[in-house]
Amino acid sequence: MSHKVYQSLIETLHDCMMACNHCYDSCLKEDDIAMMANCIRLDRECADMCGFLEQSLVRGTPFAEELASICAMICEACGNECKNHQHEHCQKCADACFTCAEACRKLSQ
Amino acid sequence: MSHKVYQSLIETLHDCMMACNHCYDSCLKEDDIAMMANCIRLDRECADMCGFLEQSLVRGTPFAEELASICAMICEACGNECKNHQHEHCQKCADACFTCAEACRKLSQ
Amino acid sequence: MSHKVYQSLIETLHDCMMACNHCYDSCLKEDDIAMMANCIRLDRECADMCGFLEQSLVRGTPFAEELASICAMICEACGNECKNHQHEHCQKCADACFTCAEACRKLSQ
Amino acid sequence: MSHKVYQSLIETLHDCMMACNHCYDSCLKEDDIAMMANCIRLDRECADMCGFLEQSLVRGTPFAEELASICAMICEACGNECKNHQHEHCQKCADACFTCAEACRKLSQ
Numbered sequence A, B, C, D: 001m002s003h004k005v006y007q008s009l010i011e012t013l014h015d016c017m018m019a020c021n022h023c024y025d026s027c028l029k030e031d032d033i034a035m036m037a038n039c040i041r042l043d044r045e046c047a048d049m050c051g052f053l054e055q056s057l058v059r060g061t062p063f064a065e066e067l068a069s070i071c072a073m074i075c076e077a078c079g080n081e082c083k084n085h086q087h088e089h090c091q092k093c094a095d096a097c098f099t100c101a102e103a104c105r106k107l108s109q
Helices: A007-027 A031-056 A065-081 A086-109 B007-027 B033-058 B064-080 B088-108 C007-027 C033-058 C064-082 C088-109 D006-026 D032-059 D066-082 D088-108
Strands: none
Touching: A007 A031, A007 A065, A007 A086, A007 B007, A007 B033, A031 A065, A031 A086, A031 B007, A031 B064, A031 C033, A031 D032, A065 A086, A065 D066, A086 C064, B007 B033, B007 B064, B007 B088, B033 B064, B033 B088, B033 D032, B064 B088, B064 C033, B064 C064, C007 C033, C007 C064, C007 C088, C007 D006, C007 D032, C033 C064, C033 C088, C033 D006, C033 D032, C064 C088, D006 D066, D006 D088, D032 D066, D032 D088, D066 D088
């Protein structure tokens, strides 16, 4: 049951998808939205990629390592953007992204 | 923080998405795959819908109730198909689907 | 071949998905981004729903009418938001959304 | 307008997504479904990846080349499986997959 092997990564991806979508939603409500444009953009990229990989792993995709490799890169980029902003949702999102990037890299090696 | 309101439903959707994708993966490996064609089809429909609604709720979609209403219908249909099959993955998937259908209906009412 | 029946709707959904994602991308680059927050949000909702329905129709989903019904509602909401803004990408997106809403309603009736 | 640059690739991805989903739907209705299990699986992987990349390109993803690289690999794998089967939908899907793999490789180089 391949999804059992990936159970921990799936939960990490799920947490990251939630942090990114919550950060996206919160950024759209911020007064300084003009400064958050790239954060909004990367939140969506990262949420979509994490959600995609999550589903792929559960259904036993033959492309787990390659998808994890690009997901790590997108998480890293999103985390680097988010950590520049002081909003609590951005800082939490950065943490979730870096944790997820690390977990994805372990699979892709 | 709207996704906190939906926290329980998001976890239920996540469980159902995993059960459906695992059932889909397992059905494709069964000897009696010819009997599982409709189960494979509905597993994918249900996994995709649950994954879609999950993401939508976290990002504060304005269409939560309407999406939950159709998700409930798809979960119900998938559960009804799965419960006809004796494979353990089908029985577990049926349970996850019925639980999720019930949770979605609560939101959509 | 069910996707032949839906060929025209699939192309309309594809056009709307592209218009919404292009409008989303363009709004994130506008100087008046603070006024575009709801447009960005609805563009993503609409693009994701159109992309979802498009794929569902091609693979012969048993839930075509119900999904088309909610897609029509989301397209209508996105079009109503977009038409309030004078940017060319917003006006084009509004047109694509209203065309798609009309096509979805025809299926869902 | 970045999606104009990618216009041709987006149409190729759209064609491949449709061919894969149609092949998936058709395989699930074949009498020899037991032989089609891997085709069904790869059709879904490929359709989902093409649909994902399509949306990403239109919204100006910063990860176009990397996503195109993995999409090329998935299209190639799906095409190689499909070409083994004599069903018309499999042969057409193989053609669409190889065309799409080639187009993705051009972007990713």
